Amino acid sequence: MTARQWSRDLSMGLRFAFSGGREGWIRVVLTAVGVGLGVALLLVTTAVPHALAARTDRADDRMDRTMLNTAKALPRSDRTVLVADVDTTYRDKDVYGRELEPEGADAPLPPGVDAFPAPGEMVVSPALRALLDSADGELLRQRLPDRVVGTIGGRGLLGSRELAFYRGTEGLAAKLGGQSVIRIDRFGEADRSGDGLDPVLLLLTLVVFVVLLTPVCVFVATAVRFGGDRRDRRLAALRLVGADSATARRIAAGEALAGAVLGLLCGAACFLGCRRLADRFELFGLSVLPGDLDPSAALVLLVAVCVPAAAVAVTLLAMRRVVVEPLGVVRTARPARRRLWWRLLLPVAGLGLLATLMGRGTTGGNFNQYQVSAGVVLLLAGVTVLLPWVVDAVVTRLGSGGVAWQLAVRRLQLSGSTASRMVNGIAVAVAGAIALQMLFTGVEPAYTSASPQDLTRAQMQVSTSRGVSVAQASAEFAATKGVDRVYAYAEGMVADRPDADSGWSTLLTVGDCAALRTSAKLPSCHDGDVFTVRGEDVGDDTEALAERGHRVYLDPYDTLAGSEAADASLAWTLPRRVKRAVSVMNPVGEHRGGLLVTPGALPGGAGATLTATFLLRVDDSVADVHDRVRNTAARVDPLARTAVWSETDQSHKFASIRTGLLAGAACVLTLIGASLLVSQLEQLRERRRLLSALVAFGTRRRTLTLSVLWQTAIPVALGLALAMLAGLALGAVLLRMADERVSVDWASVLAMTGIGAGVVLAVTLLSLPPLLRLMRPDGLRTE
Known part of the structure; x- marks a missing residue:
């Protein structure tokens, strides 16, 4: 067989595809749509690495919190700017925020900002501007009342739908040394020391990509076989004029190649359209800029070559079971019995590849990505080769029933x-989803820990910068709608010397008796009392400092802005009678030690050295109670940090991978539904004349509709049962690879199976109107 013969026959198939009249065009279009949907998703997937890298680069470019920059390490100059972290949250969305105070004409601008906003002004992201202008942003407008004077450019945003703002301010120098304010001379110096994923998280990421892409490849391979029955009958005419069977198969491959090439073009057009509109959508909190979806040339070339090659290979493989003779197609006879042994080789080989990696967990080094990918693909591909055998084995044993049942069987x-x-x-999608759910559920405890906070006593925490009046702030929080109880205390450090680099030092906690009782068991308490208590992190220094009449110094670490040494006014003589108390677990989940002090015992001006913390018990039934508290916190102190307590704390990286999985699964499920609908319509079109003939002979439409539903339900039930077995096997192996105990969350398994069945049910319901139209007698017309 020469290359010339191949090219001649393939080109003839291409011409037949586009010159075969209405039927030929319909088949090519259906194939192109099916392939195009898969190609579009493949192109989106090839763009994911670049999109993630672009987000990371923009995050690094605007970085202002590094281990190398501290308030004392950088002196003031014309090239410095003071930056305050004022991140916040609105409902369930994070809002990136910074306050800026340039200290000279050459102060650096953050990426995406053309000029510094003046005090009382701010520049915002397009999404935040839209939110502030909408009715849904009423509570957020109260928190961000500054006048909007500009828009942050794409270089300064992680995604198109990110909520972000920069606002001008003054007086930040007085806040230097706290956790929120820093002086920098450039943006973009990132500390990447903590980057990287452990082996189990890398395994999760790899399996997510493989599991999401395998169904796409299966659908592309399925789409190139649309309209196969009519095509094979046309090939019989070619046999009649002298073409041999090999030539007929190559011509059929040429027709499939035409649909695949057109599908490539459709997929590329769909991808470009999605790319232009990418900035308008957000999926599970993720958004991208259009320029982020830029797949590498090598991956695009791989898709462009593999899809047409797969179309040719799949068609030639499928034609092995079809005998195209000059007088017809031998397809409707009972097919030969399918052999099982070779179909088991794929899943067994996949399990074998993965079995050698069992028990490694996070301590055995990174998993071989090629071995993992090959093992998962082989196991999932085993579902596709086993399913035809299972369907044949079952339907040949199905008994008699009603007319609809008999027609379907x-x-x-x-x-x-x-x-x-x-x-x-x-x-394949359900099998992969079950395996991933098992893996995520199995490793989740390693990346999730129980929160130490006591949610029965408080549900929110607000931390402020130095100098905030605790009494006034407590009153404002107590007056906030939805707040039932406020525990307030201030904290700082005391030492026996103005410079705490040597000598004794301990923690100082200031609050009323009710607040102090959340941290210690007090013998008795009155304003003016001082208590010593030993906690987990505080040693004997507390007892030494608490000697009668001992002179101590507040703020010994020189955190007050502009001071070269602790001021004499910060000296404090302890009262001669210091009581002892027993530490108890406070609502934050810690045993606080050091000195517990009531406000009346402190000298005047001590509040300027202390930071305040407010623990709030709130009524979650009050609408937007968390945002109401955040608004109050912003009034009390623009640099206040608010946290909503939860029962568990989860690794951010683990949560990000789960979010990426949900976003990818949503895209794959959309493709599954669309491709199934196209496939269903193609099958109905193939049987149009048969359905019309049955109706013309008096068969009830209800009977035919039920028969079509049975034809869908039986294979789906068998496919989902096989998918459940394959998914459980793959999930068990992956758990052993992660060195986790194998356990099955049957509720999740059944939920994944139910989602797959729900997609098929939705597609079936959408195909009923076309089915009823195809049952009309005029379907017997022919050209």
Whole structure:
């Protein structure tokens, strides 16, 4: 067989595809749509690495919190700017915020900002501007009342839908040394020392990509076989004029190649359209800029080569079971019995590849990505080759029933492979989803810890900068709608010397008796009392400092802005009678030690050295109670940091991978539904004349509709059962690879299976109107 013959036959198939009249065009269009959907998603996937890298680069470019920059390390100059972290949250969305105070004409601007906003002004992201202008942003407008004077450019945003702002301010120098304010001379110096994923998280990421892409490849392979029955009947005419069977197969491959090439163009057009509109959408909190979706040339070339090659290979492989003769196609006879042994080789080989990696967990080094990918793909591909055998084995043993049942069973007995192809994609997707759910559930405890906070006593925490009046702030929080109780205390450090680099030092906690009782068991308490208590992190220094009449110094670490040494006014003589108390677990979840002091015992001006913390018990039934508290905190102190307590704390990296999985799964499920609908419509079109003939002979439409539903339900039920077994096997192996105990969350397994069945049910319901139209007698017309 020469290359010239191949090219001649393939080109003839290409011409037949576009010159075969209405039927030929319909088949090519259906194939192009099916392939195009898959290609579009593949192109989006190839763009994911660049999109993630672009987000990371922009995050680094605007970085202002580093381990190398501290308030004391950088002196004031014309090239410095003071930056305050004023991040906040509105409902369930994070809002990136910074206050800026340039200290000279050459102060650096953050990326995406053209000029510094003046005090009382701010520049915002497009999404934040839209939110502030909408009715939904009423509470946020109260927190951000500054006048909007500009928009942050794309270089300064992680995604198109990110909520972000920069606002001008003054007086930040007095706040230097706290956790929120820093002086920098450039943006973009990132501390990447903590980057990187451990082996289990890398395994999770790799498996997510493989599991999401495998159903896409299955659908692309299925789409190139649309309209196969009519195409094979046309090939019989070619045999009649002298073409041999090999030539007929190559011509059929040429027709499939035409649909695949057109599908590539459709997919590229769909990808470009999605790319232009990417900035308008957000999925599970993730958004991108259009320029982020820029796949590498190598990956695009790989897709462009593999899709047409797969179309040719799949068609030639499928034609092995079809005998195209000059007088017809031998397809409707009972097919030869399918062999099982070779179909088991794929999943067994996949399990074998993965089995050698069992027990490694996070301590055995990174997993071989090629071995993992090959093992997962082989196991999932085993579902696609086993399903036709399972369908044939079951439908040949199905007994008699009603007319609709008999029509469905007979159709499946004659063309079970066609029904299996429709279900393959959803079966692979469900198997992968079950495996991923098992893996995520199994490793989640390693990345999730119980929160130490006592949510029965408080549910929110607000921390302010130095100098905030605790009494006034407590009154404002107590007056906030939805706040039931406020525990307020201030804290700082005391030492026996003005410079705490040597000598004794301990923690100082200031609050009323009710607040102090949340941290210690007090013998008795009156304003003016001082207590010593030993906590987990505080040693004997507390007892030494608490000697009668001992002179101590507040703020010994020189955190007050502009001071070269602790001021004499910060000296404090302890009262001669210091009581002892027993430390108890406070609502924050810690045993606080050091000195517990009531406000009446402190000298005047001591509040300027202390930071305040407010623990709030709130009524979650009050609408937007958390945002109401955040608004109050912003009035009390623009640099206040607010946290909503939860019962568990989860690794940010683990949560990010789960979010990426949800976003990818949503895209794949959309593709599954669209491709299944196209496939279903193609199958109905193939049977149009048969359905019309049955209606013309008096068959009830209800009977035919039920028969079509049975033809979908039986393969789907078998496919989902097989997918459940494959998913459980893959999930168990992956858990052993992560060195976790194998356990099955049956509720999640059934939920994944139910989602797959729900997609098929939705597609079936959408195909009913076209089915009813195809049952009209005029479907017997022909050209």
